[in-house]
Amino acid sequence: MTTSSRQDDIVRVLLDQYHELSRQTESEWVSATDVAEVLQVDRTTAFRALHDMTGDGLVEARGNTRNRRYRLDCNSEPFIRWELSQPPATRALSPYNPAVLQAYEPNVTRWLSPEQAKALLSIARADATTNDTSYRCVMNSLVIDLSYASSRLEDVRITWLDTKRLVELGERPEGMSEQEFLIVSNHKTAIQYICDHRADLDLSRPTLLEVHQRLSRSLLGNPADERRLRLAPVHVIESTYRPISVPQQLDEETTAFCEKAARIEDPFEQSLFTMAMISYLQPFMDGNKRTSRLCMNIPLLKHSLAPFTFTCVNRREYTFALLAFYERGRPEFLAKVFHDTYMRSAPRHNDLLSLLNEGGVLSTVEVAPPNL
Numbered sequence: 001m002t003t004s005s006r007q008d009d010i011v012r013v014l015l016d017q018y019h020e021l022s023r024q025t026e027s028e029w030v031s032a033t034d035v036a037e038v039l040q041v042d043r044t045t046a047f048r049a050l051h052d053m054t055g056d057g058l059v060e061a062r063g064n065t066r067n068r069r070y071r072l073d074c075n076s077e078p079f080i081r082w083e084l085s086q087p088p089a090t091r092a093l094s095p096y097n098p099a100v101l102q103a104y105e106p107n108v109t110r111w112l113s114p115e116q117a118k119a120l121l122s123i124a125r126a127d128a129t130t131n132d133t134s135y136r137c138v139m140n141s142l143v144i145d146l147s148y149a150s151s152r153l154e155d156v157r158i159t160w161l162d163t164k165r166l167v168e169l170g171e172r173p174e175g176m177s178e179q180e181f182l183i184v185s186n187h188k189t190a191i192q193y194i195c196d197h198r199a200d201l202d203l204s205r206p207t208l209l210e211v212h213q214r215l216s217r218s219l220l221g222n223p224a225d226e227r228r229l230r231l232a233p234v235h236v237i238e239s240t241y242r243p244i245s246v247p248q249q250l251d252e253e254t255t256a257f258c259e260k261a262a263r264i265e266d267p268f269e270q271s272l273f274t275m276a277m278i279s280y281l282q283p284f285m286d287g288n289k290r291t292s293r294l295c296m297n298i299p300l301l302k303h304s305l306a307p308f309t310f311t312c313v314n315r316r317e318y319t320f321a322l323l324a325f326y327e328r329g330r331p332e333f334l335a336k337v338f339h340d341t342y343m344r345s346a347p348r349h350n351d352l353l354s355l356l357n358e359g360g361v362l363s364t365v366e367v368a369p370p371n372l
Contacts, residue, residue, distance in 0.1 A: 029062070029069035058082065080330070084323045091240045094327040101256055101277065106263035111272055111331040116339040120268045123346045124305045134356035135304050138349055139195040142297075142307045143167055147187035149310035150293045153318075156180045182219055183290075190214035190294055198301040203261040203274055205254060208283070211294055216287045225285040229254060234282050238319070241326035243282035254283050267299040271308060272338045274299070276325055289322075306342070306349035313341045 036046035050070050053059040057078040059070045073079055083091065103109070112120070148163035158166075158180070162173040167188045172181055190211050194201060201207050213227040220226055233245040244250045257277050264270035278292035297307050314337070321333035 028071045030071065031067075031069055035070075077333075080324055080328060081320065084320060084327065088238065088240050091327070094239070094241045096242065096244045096253075096280075097329055098253065100280065100329045101253060101260070104260060104273070106260050107265055110269060111276070111335050112266075112269050112339065113332075113335070116335060117266065117268060120339060120342055123343055123350075124268075124300075134353055136195075137356055138352050139198075139301070139307070141352065142195065142309060143188055143191045145309040145311050146191055146294070146297070146307070147184055149313065150187055150290055151180075151184045153293075153310065153313075153315065154183055154290065156183050158184060179219065182217065186215050186217050186219070187290070187294075189217070194294060194298060194301065198298070201298050201302070203258055203270070203295065203298060205258050207298070208254075208258070208278070208291065208295060212284050212287055212291045215290050215294065216284070219287070220285055222285075229283050230285045232285065234285065236282070236326065239323055239326050241323075243280075250281070250283060253281055257281060264299075267303045267305060268338075268342075270299040271296045272331075272335060275308075275338065276331055276334050279322060280325060306346035308338070308342055309345055310341065312344035313337065 032043050032047040032050055035050065036043045039046060050059060050061070054061045054070070057076045058073060060073045061068055061070050063069050074083075110117070144160070144164050144167050147167055148158065148160045151158060151163070158173060158176065162171075163184060165171040166173065166181075166184055193214055194211065209227050216226045225231075229247065229250055231247050234243055236243070244253060261270060261274055261277070264273060275292050275296040278295060279289050282288045284291065293308075293310060300307050317333075317337050317340075321337045324330045324333045
């Protein structure tokens with residue numbers, strides 16, 4: 001927001017005091033005078049702060065200047081961003097909402113806007129004449145890129161080059177813990193499985209379970225949890241969202257998700273739907289976001305499209321978008337992250353594919369070890 005530091009302080013206080021103001025005035029609409037009295041500032045200062053908040057989209061206004069009234073626009077993006085930046089303890093609990101999945105009708109509901117879908121298709125360059133050998137070489141780079149990016153999102157401190165050496169040579173970076181090593185190496189195993197079977201895989205429960213098992217090998221307290229839906233509640237630490245806690249309901253909702261995902265014809269919409277809903281369902285004891293990040297690539301790889309590697313993802317926006325989906329059921333922010341990230345990363349895939357289709361080769365800057 002383009003406000004001075006003092007006005008910014010007033011904005012925060014106003015947001016904190018909003019419900020108290022509404023109670024005192026018996027209306028959700030308040031005046032600049034009401035605000036000034038509660039905040040103990042002059043009316044001009046309150047008016048300017050409210051004017052700035054209106055311009056930023058936090059507040060709605062009605063009436064002329066003298067009789068103008070204000071209220072928070074609680075469904076606006078600026079307010080949602082502010083709300084989700086507050087400590088989870090200050091926000092209301094958000095239980096799993098079955099209406100999110102129920103309301104989604106494959107090939108009718110669209111979480112990607114028409115403009116986003118058109119842009120994604122244009123950048124992906126789906127080409128029926130793509131040489132399968134060339135595409136396989138590109139998928140080899142996917143194993144490194146996605147292993148690196150997804151592991152980093154799990155707070156594994158590893159460089160891309162160290163990821164490359166771990167994936168290709170099995171070299172464990174110095175100082176890496178056993179858990180971190182398993183997270184990265186399990187990514188390699190799971191991504192290779194998807195690449196090897198891309199033509200036959202679908203978004204069925206067996207596929208989800210297989211990918212999760214490969215991702216979570218030796219990382220869960222109970223090995224039986226590696227290849228089954230969870231039997232106990234889970235909490236998302238950074239959120240007030242409470243996933244399904246009843247195993248039977250989780251089983252039913254997972255079945256419904258798989259059925260709807262399989263019917264989506266647009267691979268980009270199918271990918272976004274998978275990314276969002278696996279994270280929302282939290283079907284496993286751990287590794288749900290990892291599973292979503294890999295499984296969302298299945299429809300893209302099946303159609304020989306540029307994969308979604310997360311190497312260019314804005315971590316702050318990705319986290320915000322997940323929270324907005326968890327707590328508000330708002331998919332448009334994840335759709336924007338999906339669109340913006342893919343538009344940045346897909347050109348690299350296209351360049352590699354063009355090079356290989358034209359007979360080029362991929363070289364490396366690494367020096368091969370001497371023969372001993």
